[in-house]
Amino acid sequence: MTDKKILFGTAGVPNSTQKKNNPIEGVKRIHELGLDCMQLEFAHGVRMKEEVSSGLRKISYELGVPLTSHGPYYINLNAREQDKIDSSVERIIQTAKISDLCGAESMTFHAAFYMKDSPLDVFDLVEKSINVIEERLSRLDIEIELRPELTGKTSQFGSLEELISLTKNIDSCRPCMDFSHLYARTGNFNTEQEFDDVLGVLKQELGAHSLNNMHIHISGISTNSKGDLKHLNLEKSKFDWKALLRSLKRSGCEGYMICNSPNLEEDALMLKEYYHTL
Ligand SMILES: [Zn+2]
Numbered sequence: 001m002t003d004k005k006i007l008f009g010t011a012g013v014p015n016s017t018q019k020k021n022n023p024i025e026g027v028k029r030i031h032e033l034g035l036d037c038m039q040l041e042f043a044h045g046v047r048m049k050e051e052v053s054s055g056l057r058k059i060s061y062e063l064g065v066p067l068t069s070h071g072p073y074y075i076n077l078n079a080r081e082q083d084k085i086d087s088s089v090e091r092i093i094q095t096a097k098i099s100d101l102c103g104a105e106s107m108t109f110h111a112a113f114y115m116k117d118s119p120l121d122v123f124d125l126v127e128k129s130i131n132v133i134e135e136r137l138s139r140l141d142i143e144i145e146l147r148p149e150l151t152g153k154t155s156q157f158g159s160l161e162e163l164i165s166l167t168k169n170i171d172s173c174r175p176c177m178d179f180s181h182l183y184a185r186t187g188n189f190n191t192e193q194e195f196d197d198v199l200g201v202l203k204q205e206l207g208a209h210s211l212n213n214m215h216i217h218i219s220g221i222s223t224n225s226k227g228d229l230k231h232l233n234l235e236k237s238k239f240d241w242k243a244l245l246r247s248l249k250r251s252g253c254e255g256y257m258i259c260n261s262p263n264l265e266e267d268a269l270m271l272k273e274y275y276h277t278l
Contacts, residue, residue: 006248008272009037011070011217011260024055031063033265035272039258040069040102046094050101057103068215068256069099071109077129078112078122078157085129092133092146100142106215106256108147108176112157122157127166134172146173147215152181152229159185160198164205174210175202178217179244180237184229190240195247203251214255218244218271219262233261234270242274249278 013026014033020026023040030038040056060067072095075088092109099107111126130146137144148166151158160182163175182189182198189198202210220237222230234241259268 005254006214006216006257006275007036007066007255008257008259008268008275009035009039009065009068010264010268011039011258012041012264013038014265015263016265022052024052024059027056027059027063027065027067030065030265033269035065035265035268037066037068037256037258039256040067040099040104042069042071042095042098043073045072046091046098048098048102053098053101057101060103066256067099067102067104068258069095069102069104069107071095071107073110075109076112076115077126078115078117080115085125089129089133093136096133096137096142096144096146097140100144104144106145106147106174106176108149108215108217110151110156110158111148113155114157119157119159119162123162123165126157127169130166130170130173134170137172144172145215146170147176148173149176149217150178150181150185152178152184152221152223154185160201164201167206174206174213174215176215176217177202180217180219180221180231180239181229183239184221184223187223190238190243192240192243192247195244196251199247199251199253211251211253212255214253214257216248216255216257217260218257219260219267231260231262233263234267241271245271245275246278249275 014029017026017029072091079085167173220232220234261267
């Protein structure tokens, strides 16, 4: 089907934007480059002046460049101290509020660290917090997809299986499919057959519509034995992005593909170009 499509964009303002700290200029640059969407990165804090969020909403609408967002790194719904869990919940809610003001419909975040606890216990805690978040957002009348990210380190909550169970149980929750992290986390999932298998699992477990509304992250990646991750440009990594795109295309996947390679827009454009030859 020709109307099935993936939108390509960058994690944050493109590198070639003149005013790199201005997300409104970032959206304009995305449009100039011929890219489709942009992710707002609140990695180091969720603060934004009201004129910036309303300006973002306006420019995103005018240029037809939809937005997604990424919450702060220091979120841990399995923190040792209750006040740290509470502030993690607040950070997610704050990200949702600002993302909503900007007109973003999907936000991702790293939910928790295992802290050597049993993954099942961590799952229960994360689920409990996200239920609280969902309820509070609905009271604020904020409709946004909460997308816990498929994380790359084995010390982080967010395996494929965990995300599937979590998103099955919570209405506004869907997985943010970071395929580079999936590869880094497992050492597998780097062939067309394996990508097909993952998409098959999503379809079976979460329904066909889960493939029509995806939030994907992609970059080159390298790992070492400690499970540390390094984001690389795609050409410098063994990650088979072409096989992934072929698999996504064949399965009729639609949604956002956010590139977080260091060169941001260069890889995003390369992905888009290849996708359109398929
Ligand atoms: Zn992330």
